[in-house]
Amino acid sequence: MNVLIVYAHPERRSLNGALNDFTVERLRANGHDVQVSDLYAMNWKAPLDATDVRERSTDAPFHAALDSKHAFENGLQSRDIEIEQDKLRWADALILQFPMWWFSMPAIMKGWVERVYAYGFGYGVGEHSDKHWGDRYGEGVMSGKRAMIVVTTGGWESHYGSRGINGPIDDVLFPIQHGVLFYPGFDVLPPFVVYQTSHMDDARMQATRDALGTRLDRLWDDTPIAFRKQNHGDYEIPRLTLRDELAAGRTGFGAHIG
Ligand SMILES: Cc1cc2nc3c(=O)[nH]c(=O)nc-3n(C[C@H](O)[C@H](O)[C@H](O)COP(=O)(O)OP(=O)(O)OC[C@H]3O[C@@H](n4cnc5c(N)ncnc54)[C@H](O)[C@@H]3O)c2cc1C
16 A cells, blocks of 8 residues: 655654654555655745746736636646645555644644645535535545544643543544545544653653554554544535534534544
């Protein structure tokens, strides 16, 4: 199988760097082909802007979505975007690996998502009508591919527990797992989280490697998170609200898991 790792850490000699090296080695040892988009090493351009469109006239105002659509459909996207899209087409599985910064991915990775997920590729896919609100949330270009987050946090596991002050980790990661990954069609595996990174020593590092290795060995066997699909009857369209009889009385992120 083909695995793309999109990796964001500015220092190779870091915990994330060590986990990234381990991940690549383990996947290759398991017979998979691996590509790494090391965003800092690539000097990845994070901001989405008018320079993302080749041969663009400056007469019309730049419109992030419509310019993206035009560039995608007409082969006018910036070359760095096209290269990453080809990696995604090639991949059977995507791993996003990053340190948690301000309750999300580092800005450089957010910029990878914003630019690589073009209109017609990451969104704006399929019929858009009052009966079918696009191929998304369980359908889309990434259908049939798997995805997993590998994230490190300074916060403790209890800080991200069900009553922890940071909010439950599944809620904190929901915009990435449900939004960035499930939206364009990935089957999303439970995240691999390394908490309390300031308390890492050799013994804990070995245990972390062992646990991550097991997850990587099971990349094609583990059960994805049961996010509800948009177009399979759970939601009223076009209101896109969960039907009253499902998860009755429940609100918030958790209601979107069946
Ligand atoms: C801007 C910013 C925002 C942040 N926001 C959040 C947030 O919202 N929520 C949150 O929980 N945390 C937050 N943090 C903390 C951040 O998530 C952690 O600092 C990060 O996850 C640590 O990962 P690292 O790869 O940088 O670790 P490093 O700093 O490289 O290493 C962490 C520890 O692991 C040890 N180590 C490294 N490599 C090895 C190895 N090979 N073997 C054994 N030990 C090793 C190091 O000695 C060190 O003790 C934030 C940090 C920053 C800078």
